[in-house]
Amino acid sequence: MKTVFMVAEKPSLAQSISKILSRGSCTSRKGFNGACSIHEYSGGFSGQNVRFKMTSVCGHVMTLDFIGKYNNWDKVDPAELFSKAPTEKKEANPKLNMVKFLQAEARGCDYVVLWLDCDKEGENICFEVLEAIMPVLNKSYANEKTIFRAKFSSITDTDICNAMNRLGEPNRNEALSVDARQELDLRIGCAFTRFQTKYFQGKYGNLDSSLISFGPCQTPTLGFCVERHDKIQSFKPEPYWIIQAKVSKGKELALTLDWDRVRVFDREVGQMFLNIVKTAREAKVESIIKKEKAKQRPLALNTVEMLRVASSALGMGPQHTMQVAERLYTQGYISYPRTETTHYPENFDLKAALRQQANNPFWSESVKALLSEGINRPRKGNDAGDHPPITPMRSATESELGSDGWRLYEYITRHFIATVSYDCKYLQTSIAFSISSENFTCTGKTLLSAGFTEVMPWQSIAKEESLPSCERGEVFVLDEVKLLEKQTNPPDYLTEAELISLMEKHGIGTDASIPVHINNICQRNYVTVESGRRLKPTNLGIVLVHGYYKIDAELVLPTIRSAVEKQLNLIAQGKANFKQVLQFTLDIFKRKFHYFVDSIAGLDELMEVSFSPIAATGKPLSRCGKCHRFMKYIQAKPSRLHCSHCDETYSLPQNGAIKLYKELRCPLDEFELVLWSSGSRGKSYPLCPYCYSNPPFRDMKKGMGCNECTHPTCQHSLNNLGIGQCVECEHGVMTFDTTSGPKWKMACNKCNVVVHFFENAHKVRVSSDCCESCEASLVIVDFNKAKSPLPGDETQHTGCVFCDPVFQDLVELKHAAMKHPMHRGGQGRRQGRGRGRGRRPGGRGGLKKPKDKMAALAAYFV
DNA sequence: GCAAGGTC
Numbered sequence: 031m032k033t034v035f036m037v038a039e040k041p042s043l044a045q046s047i048s049k050i051l052s053r054g055s056c057t058s059r060k061g062f063n064g065a066c067s068i069h070e071y072s073g074g075f076s077g078q079n080v081r082f083k084m085t086s087v088c089g090h091v092m093t094l095d096f097i098g099k100y101n102n103w104d105k106v107d108p109a110e111l112f113s114k115a116p117t118e119k120k121e122a123n124p125k126l127n128m129v130k131f132l133q134a135e136a137r138g139c140d141y142v143v144l145w146l147d148c149d150k151e152g153e154n155i156c157f158e159v160l161e162a163i164m165p166v167l168n169k170s171y172a173n174e175k176t177i178f179r180a181k182f183s184s185i186t187d188t189d190i191c192n193a194m195n196r197l198g199e200p201n202r203n204e205a206l207s208v209d210a211r212q213e214l215d216l217r218i219g220c221a222f223t224r225f226q227t228k229y230f231q232g233k234y235g236n237l238d239s240s241l242i243s244f245g246p247c248q249t250p251t252l253g254f255c256v257e258r259h260d261k262i263q264s265f266k267p268e269p270y271w272i273i274q275a276k277v278s279k280g281k282e283l284a285l286t287l288d289w290d291r292v293r294v295f296d297r298e299v300g301q302m303f304l305n306i307v308k309t310a311r312e313a314k315v316e317s318i319i320k321k322e323k324a325k326q327r328p329l330a331l332n333t334v335e336m337l338r339v340a341s342s343a344l345g346m347g348p349q350h351t352m353q354v355a356e357r358l359y360t361q362g363y364i365s366y367p368r369t370e371t372t373h374y375p376e377n378f379d380l381k382a383a384l385r386q387q388a389n390n391p392f393w394s395e396s397v398k399a400l401l402s403e404g405i406n407r408p409r410k411g412n413d414a415g416d417h418p419p420i421t422p423m424r425s426a427t428e429s430e431l432g433s434d435g436w437r438l439y440e441y442i443t444r445h446f447i448a449t450v451s452y453d454c455k456y457l458q459t460s461i462a463f464s465i466s467s468e469n470f471t472c473t474g475k476t477l478l479s480a481g482f483t484e485v486m487p488w489q490s491i492a493k494e495e496s497l498p499s500c501e502r503g504e505v506f507v508l509d510e511v512k513l514l515e516k517q518t519n520p521p522d523y524l525t526e527a528e529l530i531s532l533m534e535k536h537g538i539g540t541d542a543s544i545p546v547h548i549n550n551i552c553q554r555n556y557v558t559v560e561s562g563r564r565l566k567p568t569n570l571g572i573v574l575v576h577g578y579y580k581i582d583a584e585l586v587l588p589t590i591r592s593a594v595e596k597q598l599n600l601i602a603q604g605k606a607n608f609k610q611v612l613q614f615t616l617d618i619f620k621r622k623f624h625y626f627v628d629s630i631a632g633l634d635e636l637m638e639v640s641f642s643p644i645a646a647t648g649k650p651l652s653r654c655g656k657c658h659r660f661m662k663y664i665q666a667k668p669s670r671l672h673c674s675h676c677d678e679t680y681s682l683p684q685n686g687a688i689k690l691y692k693e694l695r696c697p698l699d700e701f702e703l704v705l706w707s708s709g710s711r712g713k714s715y716p717l718c719p720y721c722y723s724n725p726p727f728r729d730m731k732k733g734m735g736c737n738e739c740t741h742p743t744c745q746h747s748l749n750n751l752g753i754g755q756c757v758e759c760e761h762g763v764m765t766f767d768t769t770s771g772p773k774w775k776m777a778c779n780k781c782n783v784v785v786h787f788f789e790n791a792h793k794v795r796v797s798s799d800c801c802e803s804c805e806a807s808l809v810i811v812d813f814n815k816a817k818s819p820l821p822g823d824e825t826q827h828t829g830c831v832f833c834d835p836v837f838q839d840l841v842e843l844k845h846a847a848m849k850h851p852m853h854r855g856g857q858g859r860r861q862g863r864g865r866g867r868g869r870r871p872g873g874r875g876g877l878k879k880p881k882d883k884m885a886a887l888a889a890y891f892v
Numbered sequence: 893g894c895a896a897g898g899t900c
Contacts, residue, residue, distance in 0.1 A: 040899060065900060089898030096894095103893070111894095122898075151898055212896075219895030227894080245895050356900085368899085543897060668893090 034075050035139035035167075036084040036180075037132070037159050039147045041066050042366060043185065044086035047145055050190045051082070061085060063131045075141065085135055090151070091128045091158040092119040094212045096220070103224055109627070111221040112620040117213060129162045136163035140171070143178045144200055145193075148415055150602060154208035156200040175199075183415035186375045207602035210612050214594060218619045219245045222585075222626070229630060231668070232679065234637060235647025237570055239555040240668040240684070246591050247539045249578070251547045252556050253586040254532050255565045256575035258524040265520035271300035272514050275470055277313045277463065277506035283498045284509070287313070287463055287470035293516070303468060304513045310466040315504045317462045323475075325454040325489065327482040329372040329411040330419030331445045333541040334534050336367070336438075339445075341563045342527040343488065344437050348545030354434050355420075363431070364442055365421050368542050372411030375418055380405060380450050386425050392440065393447060396485045405450040421446045444485045451482035454490070459497045465508060472497065523564040536588035537595065555667070569640045577633030581626055645674040652690050654678075655701035655720055663688060671704075671719050680719040682706070683733070691716045691769075697744050698726050705769060706735065713777045713784055714769055716746050737765040737779040748779060751796055754806030754832060757843065758783045766796050766809070776831075787831060787841040790817055801830035811840075 038044040044067065048056045052071035060067050068085045075082070100106050100115040121129060136142070144159065146152035156179060167176070178197035182189045222244035230242050270293040278284040294300045329335075340351040355367035374380065384405065388397045400406075411419070422443040428436040455478040463470045474497035483490035524532075529548065533539055539547050548565075551557050556571030567575070578586040597615055600606035648662035654673040661673040661680070669688065671680040682688055683706045691703040696718035707714030717735030725731055727740050736746040744750065748765060753776050756762030762780030774794050777784045788794055793812040800807055810828045818825050819840060827834075831841050 087898090088900060091898095093897085094895095101894085108894095123900085126900085147898085155898075208897080215895040215897085217895090221894090223894040241893065243894065247896065360900090540897075542899080546896080 031072070031079060031081050032075075032140040033081045033083055033138070034141040034143055035136045035163070036082060036143040036145055038084065038086040038145040039152055039155060040088060041086050043145070043147075044069060044084050046185055047190055048082070048084040050185075050187050051084075051194060056082075056084070061131055061135065063126045063128065065126050066131060068135055080141075083135065083139065084145075085132075087128055087132070087146075087155060087159060088123065088126060090122045090155055091132075091162060093122040094118075094209075094216050095120050096216070103228065106224075108221040108225040108228075109620070109623065111217050111224070112616055112623065115217075117216065132159060132162045133166045137166040138168050139163075140168045141176050141178065142167065143180055143194075143197060145180045145182075148181055148183065150204045150208050153201050153204035157202070157205045160200070184371075184375045184413060185417065186377050188377070189375075201602075203604045204602045206608045207598045210601055210608055210615075211594075211598055213612060214615055214619075215246060217616060218623075219243075221619075221623055225623070225627060230637060233634075233644060234641040235644040235662075235664045235672070236642055236666045237555075238666040239570060241554055242570075242574070243550070243554055244585075245547075245550075246594065247543065248547045248550045248554075249575075249586050250536070250538050250588040250591065251529070251533060252551045252567070252571055253575055253578075253588065254529055255524050255551070255557050256567045256572055258521065259567045259572060262520045262523070267520070268295060268518045269297075270295050270516055270518065271297055272516060273300065273304055273307060273468070274510075274512045274514055275307065275313065275463075275465060275508065276510040278509050279498060279500070279504075279506045285461075285472050285497070285506070287472050290469040290471060297515075300513050304511065307465050307468050307511050311508055313463040313465045313470065313506045313508050315461060315500055315502055315506070316464050316469070317502060318500065319460045319462075321458045321460075322478065323456055323458050325456070325481075325483065325491070327406065327409060327451055327453050328445060328448050328486075329409050330374050330449050331421070331442060332369050332372050332414075332419055333367060334370070334530060334544065335372075336420055336442070337545065338527040338530050339441060340438060341530070342525060344434075344441065345563060346434060346438070347526065347548070347559065347563065348530065349549045350434070351438065352545050354438050358431070358435055358439055358442075362423055363426050363435075363439055365419075365423055366417045367420055369417035369419060370412070370414035370541055371416055371419055373413040373419070374408055374411075374449075375413075378418060380408070383421055383423075383446065384450060387422065387443060387447065390425055390427075390443075393444065393485050396447060396451070400447070400451060406452045408449045419449075447485045448482035451485065452479065454481040454483040455479045456491050461497060461500065463506070465511075523560060523566045526559070526563040526565060529565060532588075537592055538588055573633070573636045573640055577636050580632045580636070581629045582622055585622065585626070644672050644679070648672065651688070652702035652704050652719060653695075655696065655699040658700075661719070681723055681733075682719070683717070683722075683735070694746070696721060697741070703736065703746065712775075713782065714767055715765070715777070715779070716769075735779075737777075752779075752807065753796060753809065754801075754804065756781060756783055757785065766794065785831075785842060787837075789840075797828060799828075801833055803833055804830060806830050806832055809837075811837075 038047055048069035052073065056069040056071035058067050058069045065088055066086050068083060070081065070083050072079065072081050094117050096115045097118050100111065144156045146155045160177065177199065179200040180193040180197055182193040223241065226242040226244060230237060272293045273289045275287045276284060277287060337348045337351055340346040341348060355364065358364045359367050384397055384401060388394055388401060420442055422439065426439055431439055457476045457478055458473065460471055460473045475491050477491050480490065526548065530544060533544050552559060555568055556574065557565045557567050560566045575586055584590050594615060597611050601608050601611050648664035650660035651663035652661055652671065653659065654661050654676060657673065657675045659673065659675045661671040664670050664672055668684060669682050671682060686706050686708040689705050691705040694703045695701065696703060699718065699720045701718050701720040703716045703718055705714055705716050715735045715737040721739065722735065723732060725734060729740055730738065737748055737751065739747040740749060741747040742749055748763060751766045751768065752763040753766055754764050756764055756778040759778060759781040762778035764776045764785065765779045766776050771794065772790045773786060774788045774791055775784055775786045788811050791811050792814050795810045797808040797810050808828050809831050810826065812826045813820060815825055820827050821836065827836055829837050831837055
């Protein structure tokens with residue numbers, strides 16, 4: 031029997047599509063990558079009985095990057111990234127092993143049906159999948175078509191079955207347009223980002239951002255925030271005047287009227303009108319207009335609207351909201367949360383979804399009323415062809431969801447109920463008055479039926495006093511007339527909800543990437559989130575955008591994305607050649623880049639005003655090994671050391687504290703060592719500022735401290751402080767922390783494992799001898815006589831921290847020990863690999879012992 | 893270390 035291999039874009043869709051196609055009869059199993067499942071069933075395919083095998087990818091299989099050597103920021107001129115630097119496709123998520131997984135499952139299959147999302151990205155993924163599986167398919171049908179594309183516009187029985195009956199083929203041009211987009215974004219984004227970052231970070235010490243990034247989406251996003259900031263700054267408040275009139279009829283009825291001229295910007299003019307009005311003693315009713323008005327029930331909920339409301343009403347940021355929504359989805363409380371669609375599929379069982387909510391005390395009354403009196407037809411929304419709108423899938427309580435989970439679920443559910451409720455109806459009454467020759471109006475609203483506002487109380491019509499019933503020609507007493515001076519107010523900073531709308535309007539990002547872009551400009555310290563989730567640009571953000579405006583406004587205008595997209599659409603439609611479009615657009619940006627580089631002084635002038643030169647930043651900390659003068663420690667992100675005499679900057683590990691390490695020097699370069707320590711885990715190690723950026727030995731990489739240094743004799747090196755193989759990770763070595771007493775500990779030099787031992791010991795040293803059974807270095811411990819926990823009157827003991835029974839109670843291996851081969855029971859890995867440090871030349875499992883120290887040194891120097 | 897786009 032032949033096999034048809036089918037692939038969807040994500041696991042959830044593979045499941046729902048195979049369920050529809052097999053009429054619920056498929057069998058499922060998990061794939062070896064742990065993320066995707068395979069659903070199998072048999073059925074008919076082009077007149078034969080076949081086996082169907084459906085699985086999925088997880089979004090893109092591949093991602094684009096420069097080949098390795100072009101990722102060296104120090105050696106590559108960013109201008110080379112426009113054309114010279116070759117790119118390559120890498121697996122998007124190596125952990126998922128997607129290519130191997132697809133090949134394993136597709137091996138020997140006869141036909142392929144591609145069920146990827148029906149947009150350009152989906153079309154591109156089609157070819158990523160084909161690239162992976164073509165070599166393993168059964169190739170015995172040379173003349174037969176074997177690759178098919180299913181085109182569907184919603185995940186409903188009819189649509190999916192129709193798609194299966196009308197299979198087409200994947201669209202190469204659409205896929206190519208995505209390849210072009212990827213290459214443009216990569217080359218342009220990285221070139222500008224690297225140039226800016228290096229230029230400004232080398233010059234200023236207090237930028238407080240580890241990266242000065244640029245991108246076709248994030249930069250316009252920042253632009254919107256700064257545009258509003260500029261409006262606020264340039265706003266000049268203007269005084270204006272209004273006439274307020276208060277009238278009454280009898281004792282109870284007092285009304286405040288609005289002037290039909292609204293306001294005037296000249297006091298004299300206002301005064302003139304006031305004088306006219308003041309000549310009258312009464313206000314005459316000229317007309318009464320009553321209008322029945324409706325407030326429309328909302329459209330079915332899509333992602334962007336959910337993000338807007340979550341930000342403005344729940345105070346939850348987009349990134350966080352998506353995390354919460356994802357959790358609600360995987361736990362089965364809501365439907366798939368990433369969708370553009372605002373229209374329920376035809377066969378969507380609205381009543382069934384509503385019935386699930388009938389017993390929830392928060393809205394049961396409204397739901398029960400709708401179920402007994404009949405639901406309203408939802409408004410016609412937009413069907414983007416991706417996923418149904420976001421709806422609740424089952425009833426939930428606050429206690430099972432947790433605070434934010436519940437708040438989001440509550441909103442989604444109330445919104446859903448609202449979409450099948452009736453519009454809110456109210457009566458609007460406007461009474462027009464004349465006072466002398468001036469006209470005034472009074473408007474009131476009376477609720478007729480609450481409709482959906484019953485479940486969305488924040489939308490309800492405010493209860494205003496109903497207007498009195500009166501007739502045309504009737505006369506009210508004019509109680510008071512005043513000329514009020516007011517001032518125009520500046521706009522406030524952009525709310526996140528407004529920003530999301532602007533991005534959506536200008537096509538910046540997608541429903542899935544909008545939260546990422548907003549998060550980016552926050553993390554890069556371009557904007558901060560203020561109260562009410564308003565986005566206030568920082569000095570850095572403002573200066574950058576003003577600089578772009580000054581040099582080349584197109585770099586920040588939202589139009590740049592759409593202009594590029596226009597070009598890309600030509601590829602998708604087959605009207606333009608992939609290579610030509612790519613070349614053409616890259617060429618434009620290459621010129622923009624060179625112009626930007628040449629004009630950088632314009633941006634620099636603005637930077638100078640807000641930031642201080644690197645030489646004037648920071649406080650003296652450790653001495654430079656070259657000039658022996660103090661280098662300054664710059665704490666602002668990215669923290670680093672700067673020697674103003676040599677004009678060199680040395681990077682440091684981030685996210686931790688840096689202190690001087692006892693004025694000790696690195697034996698290789700004479701730089702004074704510094705001690706890095708992390709706050710939370712309490713791990714610390716010394717490092718040489720020079721070696722950290724310039725690894726001294728062949729087996730070392732950038733970013734290594736003394737705890738990873740293979741110097742054969744230095745007292746701070748791994749060679750002298752390493753104790754044994756890490757109890758958790760594969761390649762780490764547990765290294766003694768000499769600064770940790772009296773709460774002594776050893777910490778893995780690769781992962782976060784920390785093991786406490788020998789608390790309150792007077793002295794702890796690592797011996798040069800090894801354990802007979804596990805090859806770990808022995809540890810020599812001295813205790814004070816009075817406090818010694820050692821047996822007998824012993825104050826000193828030498829032994830293996832893993833094996834020595836005397837040490838057993840003094841080393842907190844506990845849960846970590848369970849994972850260690852020594853304590854797992856059985857043979858484990860013991861036979862193959864000892865615990866010894868390995869790198870230590872004298873170690874039994876490692877190299878043969880060199881004859882003397884000089885030979886050891888020679889063996890390690892490059 | 894960089895972009896934006898999928899999704900886990």
